[in-house]
Amino acid sequence: ACSSFRLRDALHPLWQSELSVSGGTRQSPINIQWRDSVYDPHLKPLKIHYDPTTCLYIWNNGYSFQVEFDDSADKSVIMGGPLENHYRLKQFHFHWGAINEWGSEHMVDSKVYPAELHLVHWNPVTSTSFEEAIMENNGLVVIGVFLKLGAHHAGLQKLVDALPAVKHKDTIVEFDVFDPSCLMPSCPDYWTYDGSLTTPPLTESVTWIIKKTPIEVDQNQLEEFRMLLFTSAGEEEKRMVDNFRPLQPLMNRTVRSSFR
Ligand SMILES: NS(=O)(=O)c1c(F)cccc1F
Numbered sequence: 001a002c003s004s005f006r007l008r009d010a011l012h013p014l015w016q017s018e019l020s021v022s023g024g025t026r027q028s029p030i031n032i033q034w035r036d037s038v039y040d041p042h043l044k045p046l047k048i049h050y051d052p053t054t055c056l057y058i059w060n061n062g063y064s065f066q067v068e069f070d071d072s073a074d075k076s077v078i079m080g081g082p083l084e085n086h087y088r089l090k091q092f093h094f095h096w097g098a099i100n101e102w103g104s105e106h107m108v109d110s111k112v113y114p115a116e117l118h119l120v121h122w123n124p125v126t127s128t129s130f131e132e133a134i135m136e137n138n139g140l141v142v143i144g145v146f147l148k149l150g151a152h153h154a155g156l157q158k159l160v161d162a163l164p165a166v167k168h169k170d171t172i173v174e175f176d177v178f179d180p181s182c183l184m185p186s187c188p189d190y191w192t193y194d195g196s197l198t199t200p201p202l203t204e205s206v207t208w209i210i211k212k213t214p215i216e217v218d219q220n221q222l223e224e225f226r227m228l229l230f231t232s233a234g235e236e237e238k239r240m241v242d243n244f245r246p247l248q249p250l251m252n253r254t255v256r257s258s259f260r
């Protein structure tokens with residue numbers, strides 16, 4: 001088995017279906033080797049237009065907390081970058097570690113960050129719903145943003161303040177107006193590659209756009225993430241931490257960069 005495949009990861013409770021995509025040739029996450037990425041001058045700037053009123057609610061789905069959006073129209077969309085058409089924002093969520101030394105899914109030259117934000121979008125031109133797009137080649141676009149320990153993030157704090165209301169699995173709280181563009185770094189640089197969902201069903205339907213520059217959050221904000229639970233009310237409490245998938249082999253893929 002190749003070096004990055006560890007059976008104990010594949011059988012970890014969170015990823016028990018890891019083996020179900022055996023033979024996958026474009027799995028995520030990966031370690032982005034900066035020197036192996038290829039500058040593509042044809043890559044356009046990413047264009048992001050999020051309508052804050054499309055924000056619906058936050059919920060704890062048992063492996064992350066997720067902010068869901070109204071995707072019944074082209075109101076919160078991304079386009080440009082490596083994309084041939086526009087994609088609708090469906091949800092965003094995070095992955096993080098038990099301590100600051102790990103937590104992100106992707107890595108850059110083997111550097112790991114304490115957390116990673118995923119903004120999940122689907123292609124309304126080739127699919128009629130998010131659920132359908134999950135099964136389509138290039139049905140999804142996920143923007144990945146690294147979080148690093150640093151200054152307090154005022155935009156994130158509105159989200160953090162709502163977390164106690166979704167402490168347990170399958171709890172939900174209304175979250176009316178939020179503009180996720182406040183979570184994007186100002187630097188336009190990104191890497192892009194063809195990959196997969198990092199949670200079951202692990203389908204190979206994702207065009208990944210990984211922002212080069214992390215956003216800064218403070219220690220208290222990260223610790224609020226770690227106070228969430230994987231478990232439902234009444235069950236023995238298990239803290240929601242280390243909800244990231246192990247690195248997957250690059251295989252026959254090239255990571256392109258939008259910057260020299
Ligand atoms: N982690 S990820 O961004 O690959 C992801 C999920 F976790 C869940 C659904 C869609 C999706 F894209």
Ligand SMILES: [Zn+2]
Pocket residue numbers: 093094095118198
């Ligand atoms: Zn994710």
